[in-house]
Amino acid sequence: MLDLRNLTKSFGKGDSAVTALHEVSFSIAEGEFFTLLGPSGCGKTTLLRLIAGFEPPSGGQLVLDGKDIAQMPPNRRPVNTVFQNYALFPHMTVAENVGFALGAQGRPKAEIADTVARMLDLVRLSHLAQRKSGELSGGQQQRVALARALAPKPRILLLDEPLSALDMQLRKEMQVELKRLQQETGLTFIFVTHDQEEALTMSDRIAVMNGGRIQQIATPRDLYDQPANRFVAGFIGETNFLSATCAGGQLTLPQAATPVTVEYADGPVTLMVRPEHVVLGTSQPGALTLAATVERLVYFGTDTHVHLHLADGSPLVARVQNGLRGGQPCREGESLTVSLPGEAMRLLPQEAA
Amino acid sequence: MDAEARALQADTRRRWGLALPAVVIITLFSILPLAVVVVYSFLAPGDFGGVRWQFSLEGWFSVLFERDIFDDTVSLSDAHLTILGRSVALSLATTLITLILGVPTAWFIATRPAHQRAFWLFLITIPFWTNLLVRTIAVQEMIRADGVFNRLFLSLGLIDAPIQMMFTNFAVLVGMAYVFLPLMVLPVYAAIERFDFRLAEAGYDLYASRLYCLRKVILPMVRPGIIAGSILVFVPSLGAYVTPRIMGGGKSMMLGNLVEMQFGQGRNWPLGAALALTLTALVVVALVWYTRLTAGGRRG
Numbered sequence: 248m249l250d251l252r253n254l255t256k257s258f259g260k261g262d263s264a265v266t267a268l269h270e271v272s273f274s275i276a277e278g279e280f281f282t283l284l285g286p287s288g289c290g291k292t293t294l295l296r297l298i299a300g301f302e303p304p305s306g307g308q309l310v311l312d313g314k315d316i317a318q319m320p321p322n323r324r325p326v327n328t329v330f331q332n333y334a335l336f337p338h339m340t341v342a343e344n345v346g347f348a349l350g351a352q353g354r355p356k357a358e359i360a361d362t363v364a365r366m367l368d369l370v371r372l373s374h375l376a377q378r379k380s381g382e383l384s385g386g387q388q389q390r391v392a393l394a395r396a397l398a399p400k401p402r403i404l405l406l407d408e409p410l411s412a413l414d415m416q417l418r419k420e421m422q423v424e425l426k427r428l429q430q431e432t433g434l435t436f437i438f439v440t441h442d443q444e445e446a447l448t449m450s451d452r453i454a455v456m457n458g459g460r461i462q463q464i465a466t467p468r469d470l471y472d473q474p475a476n477r478f479v480a481g482f483i484g485e486t487n488f489l490s491a492t493c494a495g496g497q498l499t500l501p502q503a504a505t506p507v508t509v510e511y512a513d514g515p516v517t518l519m520v521r522p523e524h525v526v527l528g529t530s531q532p533g534a535l536t537l538a539a540t541v542e543r544l545v546y547f548g549t550d551t552h553v554h555l556h557l558a559d560g561s562p563l564v565a566r567v568q569n570g571l572r573g574g575q576p577c578r579e580g581e582s583l584t585v586s587l588p589g590e591a592m593r594l595l596p597q598e599a600a
Numbered sequence: 601m602d603a604e605a606r607a608l609q610a611d612t613r614r615r616w617g618l619a620l621p622a623v624v625i626i627t628l629f630s631i632l633p634l635a636v637v638v639v640y641s642f643l644a645p646g647d648f649g650g651v652r653w654q655f656s657l658e659g660w661f662s663v664l665f666e667r668d669i670f671d672d673t674v675s676l677s678d679a680h681l682t683i684l685g686r687s688v689a690l691s692l693a694t695t696l697i698t699l700i701l702g703v704p705t706a707w708f709i710a711t712r713p714a715h716q717r718a719f720w721l722f723l724i725t726i727p728f729w730t731n732l733l734v735r736t737i738a739v740q741e742m743i744r745a746d747g748v749f750n751r752l753f754l755s756l757g758l759i760d761a762p763i764q765m766m767f768t769n770f771a772v773l774v775g776m777a778y779v780f781l782p783l784m785v786l787p788v789y790a791a792i793e794r795f796d797f798r799l800a801e802a803g804y805d806l807y808a809s810r811l812y813c814l815r816k817v818i819l820p821m822v823r824p825g826i827i828a829g830s831i832l833v834f835v836p837s838l839g840a841y842v843t844p845r846i847m848g849g850g851k852s853m854m855l856g857n858l859v860e861m862q863f864g865q866g867r868n869w870p871l872g873a874a875l876a877l878t879l880t881a882l883v884v885v886a887l888v889w890y891t892r893l894t895a896g897g898r899r900g
Contacts, residue, residue, distance in 0.1 A: 299805055300805075301801060301804075301805075320804070321801075321804050321805045322804050322805070322806075322807045322808055322809060323807075326805075327805060327806060328802070328805050330798065330801075330802060332798065334796070334798045334799050334801070334802035335802075336799060336802075336803075336817060337821070338820045338821055347803070347806050347808070347816070348806035348807045348808075350816075351803070351806060351807045351808035351809070351812050351816075352807050395806065396806075399806065399807060
């Protein structure tokens with residue numbers, strides 16, 4: 248329903264111009280929970296502001312339901328935003344805030360009252376309808392902002408880091424709440440966040456951005472299991488990277504005694520393996536075995552992080568699940584063998600770290 | 601008496617002690633002079649100024665009425681009513697003009713990049729460094745018969761003879777609007793500067809046109825500043841003395857000039873005192889109205 252075609256945005260002019268978005272292209276399907284994920288300054292908020300209409304693109308097309316809306320002002324776009332700071336109108340009551348868009352559209356009073364009541368019911372705030380927005384807690388303000396943006400029935404709801412101002416507990420609750428709202432309304436959500444965990448738990452698909460470019464668009468599982476490049480692998484979850492060389496279907500590591508068979512193009516590669524897939528001791532055939540020394544054990548409750556270093560000093564982290572009466576998986580200073588199972592290893596093109 | 605009650609008493613005494621300097625100052629400089637004015641307004645005028653210690657309502661009576669010297673018939677004092685009406689009308693007009701000029705100016709300054717605002721505010725405050733008299737005479741220089749504007753219009757052939765602008769209500773209005781404009785700009789600026797423009801963006805996102813945004817989001821939030829500016833302009837306008845004196849001469853007097861006249865050549869101090877209190881009453885009415893307005897803004 249929404250197509251971004253080579254969307255580009257630069258700020259400033261001439262030599263001092265900064266390009267915030269480089270030819271971004273992707274499509275979002277009806278009813279999708281789509282997340283833009285990336286570190287601050289990656290262009291995700293700029294992209295959201297482009298879709299909302301607060302900034303005109305420097306180039307490219309923004310096609311909604313077959314119509315290019317790139318030059319349309321925000322008050323004509325059937326797209327509403329939940330702002331990071333909520334931006335509730337402090338001089339209005341909760342009900343007036345929620346009914347604002349309908350009032351601006353000149354809808355009849357009865358219809359506005361009806362929709363406001365339904366929206367407040369949806370976000371479970373009916374009892375606070377007559378409060379001023381300043382008298383609400385952070386979580387309540389958040390839900391008013393949601394109801395306000397949902398009231399005019401937009402085609403797409405944009406959410407700009409809406410949970411970042413909330414504390415941990417509330418944030419988890421709101422994650423569930425948001426997902427429920429999205430499923431109940433069947434609405435298309437575009438959600439911006441820098442929190443990878445938030446992105447993984449809520450999204451249907453995630454676009455990882457860095458330096459104004461889309462790095463990868465995939466489902467949370469694919470993003471975690473099959474990152475397209477080193478940036479995505481490092482940004483989503485924790486990862487070990489090892490330099491290796493691929494030649495004639497054989498992967499050679501400077502730290503490993505014997506090479507393993509892989510299917511990959513020849514040349515220098517980066518070997519990536521998640522800490523939870525690193526096995527202490529030897530495992531099944533086909534695994535890469537390495538000699539390592541235990542440097543430090545860090546207890547995390549559900550599991551223990553084993554910080555190791557290999558023969559040449561390069562670091563490797565293994566995550567071992569804690570059993571019921573497990574004790575420690577190994578001792579600090581101990582020398583042991585670790586193995587990386589074949590299916591856990593992922594090869595990425597080598598790039599400057 | 602138990603210890604607790606004694607401690608309470610000591611506490612009360614200490615509080616009064618701490619408040620004493622403030623109480624003394626307010627009594628000495630605010631309540632006492634006002635009391636003198638109130639007392640004088642109920643006395644009879646002395647023959648050469650001052651008052652005679654004799655109760656009389658003549659001062660208050662003369663605020664609105666006059667007695668014929670020959671047959672003692674009572675009639676409304678046209679002169680006083682005109683001046684009273686003119687004072688209120690000119691003050692309201694001054695407020696309106698400073699609003700029309702001041703709000704866009706404040707908007708302009710508040711929407712400049714932060715580092716430029718200090719410069720613009722500096723320009724607004726420069727007139728405060730100059731004596732009020734000098735500033736008013738500068739305005740006079742612009743609009744008098746052979747002043748800047750008349751000569752300009754004459755040389756352009758727009759008019760055949762100089763327009764008489766001095767000593768009219770117009771002259772007083774121009775002078776007051778000029779003098780009081782900064783008092784409007786500054787509070788309005790403060791309100792706009794505090795305004796979070798992300799709210800306007802939110803309104804714009806929610807299908808509001810620019811005009812609807814201005815009406816429903818921006819104006820309600822900068823309203824306290826606009827009301828404060830209006831009061832800051834209206835109140836001193838009502839009591840203005842120097843500007844109407846210079847710009848209006850004897851022809852376009854305002855309440856302040858009338859009060860001065862009673863204490864000077866009129867030698868009617870009780871009337872002067874009563875007129876001054878009338879002026880104070882008008883200001884109080886304006887302030888009460890202001891409080892109502894702002895309180896209403898907070899409610900709905």
